[in-house]
């Protein structure tokens with residue numbers, strides 16, 4: 001006799017939502033995670049009254065009304081709007097590139113002036129751009145490239161822009177309006193009280209076992225349930241038999257500072273090449289510097305973010321969906337498709353970068369497909 005209908009490997013957003021949907025349909029589920037915490041990469045930890053985004057800053061944004069209606073059952077969202085600032089050697093610019101940016105860069109006040117300047121600078125590149133540098137200049141001109149793109153991109157990729165292929169940057173949106181709202185999303189915000197609390201509510205009443213690695217106890221755990229939902233890395237599931245899928249990694253250096261305000265904004269990107277970090281996140285500004293009772297928080301916590309080379313064993317962050325890795329993934333997917341007892345889901349299970357709203361939609365769709373049978 002199997003005790004559970006579903007064993008769900010991973011208590012991240014995908015696993016939690018699938019577990020919720022299965023439970024709502026009367027199925028018995030067990031959720032496990034190898035970490036000591038739920039919520040996967042959206043995990044937030046409360047330190048000094050501040051919800052710290054432990055695996056990188058997470059800002060919820062979506063145009064999908066169904067997803068918004070679904071997720072707001074589990075949390076109330078605040079009105080946070082992502083408006084990052086760029087710091088180039090002490091000069092501050094608004095992002096994404098918009099009329100505030102152009103006014104600061106060139107002193108222009110009208111869209112016509114800004115367009116004329118960009119058009120003039122773009123002409124520097126004749127013919128087909130041969131590398132990322134030429135591509136960026138051909139899209140937005142040299143000034144924006146030098147101050148706001150070059151250093152940041154080189155830190156992200158660990159390589160000179162002249163050595164990076166042009167196709168990495170297809171488009172660089174420029175706004176000829178005074179609009180600092182980074183995401184063009186109908187719905188945007190941060191769950192009040194943090195993401196962990198939101199995932200706790202999704203998992204309400206569901207059995208969860210933490211510090212339990214599926215791959216270390218595969219046989220025993222498999223014996224407990226009729227079907228598995230696996231949201232860990234697909235290559236690891238198959239013991240890397242075809243090779244290792246690559247990721248890009250990020251590392252974080254957190255600092256508690258005994259003053260109320262460090263940089264006055266949630267995200268500041270350092271766009272010069274010399275500063276070793278790519279950006280600094282000041283977590284309290286995701287919730288306007290206040291605790292849940294509306295009191296001002298006396299201290300602050302910042303995270304310096306560094307783009308690092310990934311090696312097997314490191315935390316996987318961004319899948320590298322190039323030709324080599326995609327064809328390796330295709331081989332694993334073939335095995336997964338034949339494995340009728342296992343559903344592979346989530347960003348690691350299908351080796352694809354997904355924003356949170358896409359993960360929520362994918363988990364919801366997967367559950368609808370599964371339970372329509």
Ligand SMILES: Cc1cc2nc3c(=O)[nH]c(=O)nc-3n(C[C@H](O)[C@H](O)[C@H](O)COP(=O)(O)OP(=O)(O)OC[C@H]3O[C@@H](n4cnc5c(N)ncnc54)[C@H](O)[C@@H]3O)c2cc1C
Nearest residue numbers: 010012013014034040041056058059214232346347355356
């Ligand atoms: C740096 C960064 C910033 C991001 N910022 C944003 C943002 O601002 N907005 C946005 O919408 N999205 C953002 N995202 C995307 C967001 O993090 C993902 O959409 C979401 O977390 C994916 O959820 P998931 O359940 O698929 O994966 P995960 O959250 O990774 O969950 C998978 C879980 O499976 C567990 N697991 C793995 N293997 C095993 C095993 N063998 N046994 C047991 N447990 C296992 C892991 O411990 C983990 O808890 C960001 C991503 C990154 C990397």
